[in-house]
Amino acid sequence: MTTSTPARRVSARLAAIQESATLAVDAKAKALKAAGRPIIGFGAGEPNFPTPDFVVEAAVEAARDPKNHKYSPAKGLPELRKAIAEKTLADSGVVVDPNNIVVTNGGKQAVYQAFAALLDEGDEVILPAPYWTTYPEAIRLSGGVPVEVFAGPDQNYRVTVDQLEAARTPATKILLLCSPSNPTGAVYTEEELTAVGTWALEHGIWVISDEIYEHLTYGIKNTYILAAVPELADQTIVLNGVAKTYAMTGWRVGWMYGPADVIKAATNMQSHTTSNVANVSQRAALAALTGPQEVVGQMREAFDRRRKLIVSMLREIEGVEVPEPQGAFYVYPNVEALLGRDINGRVATNTSELATIILEDAEVAVVPGEAFGASGYLRLSYALSDEDLVEGITRLQKLFA
Incomplete structure (x- = not known):
């Protein structure tokens, strides 16, 4: 009796694709928040501002026009x-x-x-x-x-x-x-x-x-x-x-x-x-x-304010090296000095483990450096409200004190 090799259910090409780490962190943070946990998310690269009103109004008008239904x-x-x-x-x-x-x-x-x-x-x-x-x-x-x-x-x-x-x-x-x-x-x-x-x-x-x-x-x-x-x-x-x-x-x-x-x-x-x-x-x-471009400058000013704030607060944490970002809305600190340290009775050997400790113990979502090619770093987006930014980094300061 001959046996045939079972057919592969998922193609090798797609099976090799890794889940988006940033979207995974964001999804986990949102799920925990929906379950009642006071999670503050620094994971997603998404402005917290609403889309400008004039853009939304243009979309509403477009939705009513039959030419856009085809x-x-x-x-x-x-x-x-x-x-x-x-x-x-x-x-x-x-x-x-x-x-x-x-x-x-x-x-x-x-x-x-x-x-x-x-x-x-x-x-x-x-x-x-x-x-x-x-x-x-x-x-x-x-x-x-x-x-x-x-x-x-x-x-x-x-x-x-x-x-x-x-x-x-x-x-x-x-x-x-x-x-x-x-x-x-x-x-x-x-x-x-x-x-x-x-x-x-x-x-x-x-x-x-x-x-x-x-x-x-x-x-x-x-x-x-x-x-x-x-x-x-x-x-x-x-x-x-x-x-x-x-x-x-x-x-x-x-x-x-x-x-x-x-x-x-x-x-x-x-x-x-x-x-x-x-x-x-x-x-x-x-x-x-x-349309009017003033809103672009207004959002950029807010991001700049948050950029300065998050850099200064992160630099207060011993063992965190924070190069000052000049663009986008991310900060990418080197946290290698935090690896191997006792953190509430737990020790992280890489930044994936460190990000898990941060999420579970500080209720703050960050993305580990492994997602971007190298352990030893964390990515934090400052595209969130000033209040959440301060609260989230304060929690990190307390966790690593």
Whole structure:
């Protein structure tokens, strides 16, 4: 009697994907809060502000218009792509053809489609670490191989050209850039981006530039890779969206732009997966980009205030090293000195264990550094109310006293 090997129930490709650590922490915190625990969450990268009223009103009006009840072009509404091109020119000085823009279901779809459009099996992607949790999963799902290049607090979490060159092999096809950075809040200078872009240009390496936090810098000017090295345009894909700038995380509107052939491939893929982004969300995004921008500055001022507050409070905890973030809304302290210490009769050997102790004993949710490529760090988002921020960090101060 012959026996056959049981068929695999879940494909190897999808079985290898790890759950989003940041969303998992946020979900656990919300579940505990729903159960009556006074959890304060520093996990999710989500502004606590409501979406601006004028954006919501535009969506309500759009929902009543029958033209938005039907399919629309897979790559996005023409008027939204035009507004994205105009906004890109105004912000960065980079000229983009609206035909070379694809509106995506959030920034994550843009991330995946960018890798899917470029990668063949075994192609390598240089991935500066600490990195956002989705990047390596999207790379692997597209058949690529992430090659991590770590930059610690001594480098302000910014990789150097020498590090990139040391990681380059004949299989290197892409460099991923995220500035301002999730999870560290690091922002590359114009000189650094010029050097990195020139290196990529010289070696024929594609750049995928995630610019979702472009408007969240504090006391410094944001630099755009294509403004620094315009010659790189034929081998660069830029990712962006309305989620962070306009407090629109739940609306799911992102975009990508780049060379026509790559954008055509991504559009074809999107036409067979999700088709168009919900028209009401696209109309809301159009209103956000073309409406009054004062709200952007107001939110940035609030984030800046919270940034200074969380850094100063965390620095009061012995053993916590806190580089000052210059962008986004995250702080990324080095907490290696807390590992191995007795904390209420418990000892953490890594930051995953430390985050569990913090959640259970202090009722504060943070994301461990393992989610971003290295143990020894914690990511805390300061996109929450001032009151919750103070209460949450006060709890940490008491826990580690």
